[in-house]
Amino acid sequence: MIPELFRIDALPWDLLVNGIPVRSVYIRCAPDSEDFQVGIDDPIGSIILHEGFELEVREQDSCRPLTLEQLKKTLAARSEFLQAEDLPKSSEMAERRLFDRIDDVAIPHQKSPRLNRWTGQDECVREVQRVFREARVPHRVAGTVFVVPSAFRARIYLLRAGFRKSTIAPTALVEPITARAVLLVERRF
Numbered sequence: 001m002i003p004e005l006f007r008i009d010a011l012p013w014d015l016l017v018n019g020i021p022v023r024s025v026y027i028r029c030a031p032d033s034e035d036f037q038v039g040i041d042d043p044i045g046s047i048i049l050h051e052g053f054e055l056e057v058r059e060q061d062s063c064r065p066l067t068l069e070q071l072k073k074t075l076a077a078r079s080e081f082l083q084a085e086d087l088p089k090s091s092e093m094a095e096r097r098l099f100d101r102i103d104d105v106a107i108p109h110q111k112s113p114r115l116n117r118w119t120g121q122d123e124c125v126r127e128v129q130r131v132f133r134e135a136r137v138p139h140r141v142a143g144t145v146f147v148v149p150s151a152f153r154a155r156i157y158l159l160r161a162g163f164r165k166s167t168i169a170p171t172a173l174v175e176p177i178t179a180r181a182v183l184l185v186e187r188r189f
Helices: 068-078 090-099 113-119 121-135 151-160
Strands: 006-008 014-017 020-022 025-029 036-042 045-048 055-059 062-066 140-142 145-148 172-174 181-186
Touching (some): 036 068, 062 068, 121 181, 145 151
Parallel strands (some): 145 181
Antiparallel strands (some): 006 025
């Protein structure tokens, strides 16, 4: 069974795949990529669309062909989960990895239980860890900074759990209960 991230039931037009009308699609992260895949349910099972499918859009009285790339762009523009323009590009992440070697610095960990309890940091960290555990996202924690293998995937899971975009950084999200910001840092484990 194909793991499903989320279903889009209300398409902005009628979609035809190889001449067959499709009522809804679902989105999942592409393996080993920052991209996503579009899938449909068929009587024989779930199918991931690729360039070999003939896609058409029916609007009012006319049909026009559609490429898979155009379909993905349209879906991304209509969904806040798929908008990645505010995430850093691969070249930016590579540059940061060259100069930001946090793991090279030995910083003793000191926890302030009173401060964490007052600020809601512990609650916020537990909520992020719960979401990541359920989604099976490997991670490391330093305060409210979470090191993950894919910031794109982690961001999708957190947005689905009710987190919202933060204005402090492109990869920061705000936890809905405590209103604390968490930062996602991408690094391969």
